[in-house]
Amino acid sequence: MGATALLALLVGCRQEPKPRPKTPAEVRAELARLMPRGVRDRSGWAADIQSAFAALKIEPKTANLCAVVAVTEQESTFNADPSVPGLGRIALEEIDRRMTAHHIPPLVARAALQIESPDGRTWEKRIEAATTERDLSDIYEAMIARVPMGSRLLASSNPVHTGGPMQVSIAFAEELARDKTYPYPAQGSIRHEVFTRRGGVYFGTAHLLGYRASYKQPIFRFADYNAGWYASRNAAFQNMVSVATGVPLDLDGDLVSYDGDTSKTELAIGTLSQELGMDASQIHRALLKSRSLDFETTALYVEIGKIADRAAGHVLPRARLPEIRLQSPKITRRLTTAWFAKRVDQRYRACMARAKG
Incomplete structure (x- = not known):
């Protein structure tokens, strides 16, 4: 190999240097630019969001910042304590x-x-x-x-x-505060902190971005924000089970029943027990991992995927929007998790467009 060719090969193999981490001031300045028009106290919001990312050790890349901006805009239009008509x-x-x-x-x-x-x-x-x-x-x-x-x-x-401004679950906030030190001096209970701007943003950011997922598109995180971690992955798994077994299932992302009964998803999987080479207890143990990323490495998840792909004649999606109707005394019209995720995704895309200038 000639010297010129060797030099070209070495240059081609050289790794690109990692970008310099953003400073807190740079993150706050970017957030102020990313927020939609009309937001009051942009610097205050930016400071609380940047502090949440720092405390949770989440990378403040533009996509992550826009995800938090989009959810906050959807849930409260950047109002720390939004009013509810009636x-x-x-x-x-x-x-x-x-x-x-x-x-x-x-x-x-x-x-x-x-x-x-x-x-x-x-x-x-x-x-x-x-x-x-x-x-x-x-x-x-x-x-x-x-x-x-x-x-x-x-x-x-x-x-x-x-x-709070991100309408985060108070039960989630209280559980997180037991596992991870809350970074602010709490004024009263964690419940009270959720209703503050700093607390609502901190716990909301943790719920949105504080878990590992294999999603290729952020819309599935937005659905999970509404329906629970891994709901989109689990809804796709239910679809695979339905295709593999011919048993119609509600694609709600709930794979296990915690009230003592056996879920319809688990019963459907049981019909494939012999083909899977798994007994009921092995199936149940695997399903208990459905609230973590580790579920995707279980033999159950992998084998169900193979069976379903063969039955469908093509590779089925590993994430889909859960089919859940939103239930709350505050909701007066028919809304679903898919509606929520799509609305947030629209706001996210608008934020990313603002980032490009």
């Missing part, structure tokens, strides 16, 4: 439903709501006046502690399950 009425209707479920006579329950609260108003008037989930959550917490019927009216727990 929230007071919705809350009282929810209490009525809980009363019925617990066989509490309506007159008795309504009488409990007429008790005067510490600010001089009745609990009913305070609930009627609530405009944000943070207001409502605080009222519920006080009622549970002070009203004789409070724990029964609210089923012994605060029925506000999500909150």
